[in-house]
Amino acid sequence: MRLPAEWREFIIGDLEEEFESRAFSSARAARIWFWWQAIRCLVAPPPTRRAVVAPDVTPTRGDSAMQSLVADFRYALRVFARTPSFAIAIVAIFAVGIGANAATFSLVNAVLIRPMPLEEPEQLVRLFTRPPRMAGAPQRFVVSPGKFSSWQQEARSFEGMATYSGQLFTLTGLGSARAVLASTLGAGFFETVRARPALGRDFRPEEDIAGNHRVVILSDRFWRNELGTASDVIGRTLMLNSEPYTIVGVMPASASVSSWGPMSREIWVPLALTAERRTVRDNHTLESIARLKPGVTSAQAQAEMDAVSARLEQAFPNTDTGWGAVVVPLQEAIVGNSRLMLVMVLAAVALVLLIACANVGNLLLARALSRRKEIAIRSALGAGRRRVFQQLLVEALVLSVAGGVLGLSLAYVSLGTVSTLVANQVPRANEITIDARVLLFALAASLITGCLAGTVPALRAGRSDLNDALKEGGRGGAAMGVGTRRALVVCEIALAVVLLAGAVVVVRNLTALRNVDAGFNPTNVLTMNVFLPGARYPPAQRTAFFRTALERLRALPGVESVTFVDNVPLVGGSYQALIPEGYPEVRDLDRMTVQVRQVTPGYLQTMGIQLRRGRDFSESDGEVMLISESAAKLYWGNDDPIGRRAALPFSRSIMREIVGIVGEVRQLSLVSPPMPTAYVYSPSLPAAATFALRTRVDPMSLAQPAVGVIHALDPEQPVQNVRTMEEVRDRTLGAQRFASSLLGMFAAMALLLASIGIYSVLSYIVRGRSREIGIRAALGARAGDIVTLVIVEGLTPTLAGIAVGIVAAVVAARFLDQLVVGLSASDPAALAFVAGALTIVALLASLLPAYRASRLDLVKALRAE
């Protein structure tokens, strides 16, 4: 606040002069007087000479378009300064709409658009095998060492390729023992990825041979946290699984790629397969990565790999028949099926913005009409319609850009929350930032929404009749533009219907998936992973360890049953062909594969899997097997498998007796159908285990005691992934949960905006028709009649909007159905629900205006003119 320059001298001079004269009698009183005057002057200073008047509406010949734009811009600012509450309301609506869009886009940007932080990432591809086709079999599978080395010899499309896997090590000798997840890398991995150590060197080819493999490369993170960035680490040793590994290199921080497993690990060691394992073709355990030669596309590489696979089928009929190879760009492999979901969410949030546009358009139109006298005067003074249009559009743009800036800051503030919220649901979520692309997006969104929201009012206002507008006391302006405003509400409601219908379908889909009969009961089950490395626990000790642990876990209070399994349902696992005794061995791998799980007695009870016939395992059993009904049908047809024996491909000599038949379980995911499964029990237990505890109490309350049992046996033994079976299930639904929570939120926003739209239009209409309502009341209409009148007024555009929206939703659903299998967006129940919800919201939004109309002061209303 300050005095205008042209007045400062006279006012301050006057104040000083009078102060001097007053100070004669009392200095204190004079001071009080002086400050009182000064404050009054500052609060309401005299006007500057350039009073607030509209800018030249008729640019003279010399006026450039730019000058008139600047003038419009300044005028817009002054208009908003005069009615800040209006401007604030619109900026807020824009901010929420654009903010939600910017946040969603920054997610899409991080996941789908921004390239991986690797050298020439577009040349990197993942190589998978494609297993023989059978119901529910994965499209992509890991590779066996033998197949991979055939690829390496035959394929010419690649500059380099390498295998990798993961292994949990127990790290000792640096503070307390802890588990370290390492990537085990085949020869040439870093070369293929083009990651170079900052210190030391890469692995040498000869270090990928068992026996020479005790070397380790550290991540920057590990080097900092564990070794305090010591510069002399090269050559020192690290104790992993009680074996000394020599540190040969340290990777720079820039080499860490959090969204891609092998590059996000703390340490790397050579994969170093034994010579025997290198030739295995039918046990698929390794991941692989390759770099395309410059100029080779992944489609070309795929074509070559198809040819290679065909040759390998000829060369290795026993193991390779039916197997193919799949080339997938790395980014696509990581992002996977979240692409579709993200695009869907982006579309939904764009709908919210469109609804916000319609809302703002409505408000702007009301305002433009209330200002139509001003506009008429400008037109009378020679402003063309183009000029009036431009000015109103500039006003809308000023608001939308302000909303965009505010929205972007909202998005920025919420990024941290967003990325933690979606961390387990979307790959690469931790890479979310606001970069130039997001800024550009927000700017574009602001400009487009500004134009969309501003165009209709600007066109409509430019059209109003000069004579009518200038006439003092002409129709109050209230009844003007009602048609346009109703049309905007219809659009708003229709968009809301589409969005809500989508949200309802996605939420229902999620609920349906949660409640799908997966063949097991996930409630009250606690699971945890324990991996006993061979170096510390030879097989005999390992089994003893696990048996003692099972014993002690069973003794915990609140535990109903305990079991041990290599992989719990929904996380996938081993996948083999049974070899039934006394039947010709079938080579038809297309169909004859089952999921194989290694379990202990009590698994059926703990997981709540039904025993159909026969019996469960017992502790006294030798090598025995349970099979699911579909597996029984697959191998034994109509024969009764109970009492017969079968072997597994990797242990052909061991014949396992089938003791019972059990129900089907969805082993891979809730979306894929149940798979034929064989559960194997062998007295000697595998090294990697998941303990599962069925509890009578809240399963998480047993987490501490259960981990305690393991640590009591071996304080240095890491325990991983302590979580309930419900958590396991919800993790597999990450994408669906993400989509449904976001769509739910956006649908709520849409509902809110739609109700604001209906409310504002109705209040406007009621105000404009107050005379008519007054006359009706004077002629004997009761309050109830008037309430009905207003509510009908509100429901008409709502119902029209719902009708349009349902048509649009059905069309959109056609399109969605093709994209998302098993998701029907045109579900009549969902549409009915949405229609009902919107009608109720419209009714609620009409209530206040209706109440106001019924309480209208008759005399005032009739005398208003």
Next chain:
Amino acid sequence: MWFKKQASVLGDFEQLVLLGVLRLEPDGASYGAAIRQEIHAKSGRDVSINAVYTTLDRLESKGLLESWIGEPTRARGGRRRKFYRLRPTGLAALRQAYRAFTGMADGLQGRLEAK
């Protein structure tokens, strides 16, 4: 319109300010602070200096007043005064207001001056 030109209708505070200018003009002291004090002393209204200047400015832009700027004085810390003087239109407007007021008040003195 030009053919029906009438003296402006004055607001009551405008009248006070114009009267203040009229009273102080002969002494050559018709500037902001003096007008403010005159209004305070004669009408009892303690207005702020900026209110006076706002009104003076408006009256000048209506063409009822004209202004000039005096010399810097020591009492004002070397700042100048802005003086005002009535233009014929201003005087006419004031006359009209005065006539209207006295005309309407005629015969009511007894009641208006009673306590």
